[in-house]
Amino acid sequence: MDGVQNLPPHLQGEFMKTLEQMQMKDSLTMYNTLVERCFGTCVSSFRSKSLDKYETTCVENCAERYIKMTQRVGLRFAEHQAMQQKRAADAAGAK
Numbered sequence: 001m002d003g004v005q006n007l008p009p010h011l012q013g014e015f016m017k018t019l020e021q022m023q024m025k026d027s028l029t030m031y032n033t034l035v036e037r038c039f040g041t042c043v044s045s046f047r048s049k050s051l052d053k054y055e056t057t058c059v060e061n062c063a064e065r066y067i068k069m070t071q072r073v074g075l076r077f078a079e080h081q082a083m084q085q086k087r088a089a090d091a092a093g094a095k
Contacts, residue, residue, distance in 0.1 A: 004016075030070060033066075034062075034063055034066045034067070037062065037066065038058075038059050038062035038063050038066065039059070041058065041062055042055050042058035042059045042062055043055050043059070
């Protein structure tokens with residue numbers, strides 16, 4: 001993100017708008033995936049308008065596990081990116 005300050009002001013605005021749109025799309029994709037996965041796994045009966053106790057518990061547990069998993073993956077990705085940046089900086093400093 002350091003390179004954003006080097007952009008002309010009008011391009012900075014466009015970049016930030018595009019970044020916000022990408023983040024919104026990613027959030028909606030994650031939400032839709034969570035709903036599809038947990039609903040498909042936990043809901044098997046359509047006999048009533050509401051979920052029964054088992055289905056409710058299953059959906060809650062599924063959603064919690066999914067969110068924890070995506071957070072963990074995001075954290076590992078950030079760690080990996082930081083390691084790669086450090087390696088690149090070390091390699092550039094060694095030259």
